[in-house]
Amino acid sequence: MHIEINASKREAQGTGASRRLRRAGRVPGIVYGGGKDAQAVDFDHKELYFALKNEAFHSSVLAMNVDGAKENVLLRDFQMHPYKPLVLHVDFQRVDATHKVHLKVPLHFVNADVAPGVKLGGGVVNHILTEVDVTCLPDALPEFLTVDLSKLEAGQGLHLSQLSLPAGVELTALHRGDDQVVVNILAGKTASAEGEGGEAA
Numbered sequence: 231m232h233i234e235i236n237a238s239k240r241e242a243q244g245t246g247a248s249r250r251l252r253r254a255g256r257v258p259g260i261v262y263g264g265g266k267d268a269q270a271v272d273f274d275h276k277e278l279y280f281a282l283k284n285e286a287f288h289s290s291v292l293a294m295n296v297d298g299a300k301e302n303v304l305l306r307d308f309q310m311h312p313y314k315p316l317v318l319h320v321d322f323q324r325v326d327a328t329h330k331v332h333l334k335v336p337l338h339f340v341n342a343d344v345a346p347g348v349k350l351g352g353g354v355v356n357h358i359l360t361e362v363d364v365t366c367l368p369d370a371l372p373e374f375l376t377v378d379l380s381k382l383e384a385g386q387g388l389h390l391s392q393l394s395l396p397a398g399v400e401l402t403a404l405h406r407g408d409d410q411v412v413v414n415i416l417a418g419k420t421a422s423a424e425g426e427g428g429e430a431a
Contacts (some may be wrong), residue, residue, distance in 0.1 A: 266322025
């Protein structure tokens with residue numbers, strides 16, 4: 231998915247300048263990395279606020295248009311107001327097509343309804359992880375990873391090492407030897423009752 235975001239360079243910095251920007255419907259931010267100096271920028275609040283609601287905006291290489299000059303960036307951080315729907319600040323990192331990036335991507339779980347542990351055993355899907363940290367070149371970065379639950383029985387789970395990955399994408403945790411459980415199916419009441427009945431018999 232190709233996603234663009236518009237920004238303007240800003241000269242004035244500091245708390246007072248940021249407050250004035252927010253009153254004018256702008257969001258202060260910064261773009262850094264890529265072998266260049268950090269650049270203070272600002273964004274239209276409405277455009278940025280709705281972009282942040284898009285899951286892919288958080289896990290894709292974005293095309294940032296800064297006063298007509300485009301560069302590829304990743305969203306690295308953003309701050310929201312504690313209780314108002316206001317974006318207070320945002321950070322982006324420039325990316326180089328020849329250097330690998332580290333980014334968290336969401337997991338999309340499919341076929342839970344046909345998993346034997348759910349359909350036949352009355353089990354409940356337990357999502358332990360909802361996103362994972364991947365390492366890859368920017369062009370290979372996936373918007374999400376699909377986790378197929380269609381073969382899971384009650385009491386079974388899937389580990390990171392069992393996930394299907396696109397070409398060129400690696401799971402950062404596996405490099406550390408951390409093969410975490412991603413999802414499992416907890417035995418349901420039906421299965422438990424049958425087990426207790428069997429023991430009683």
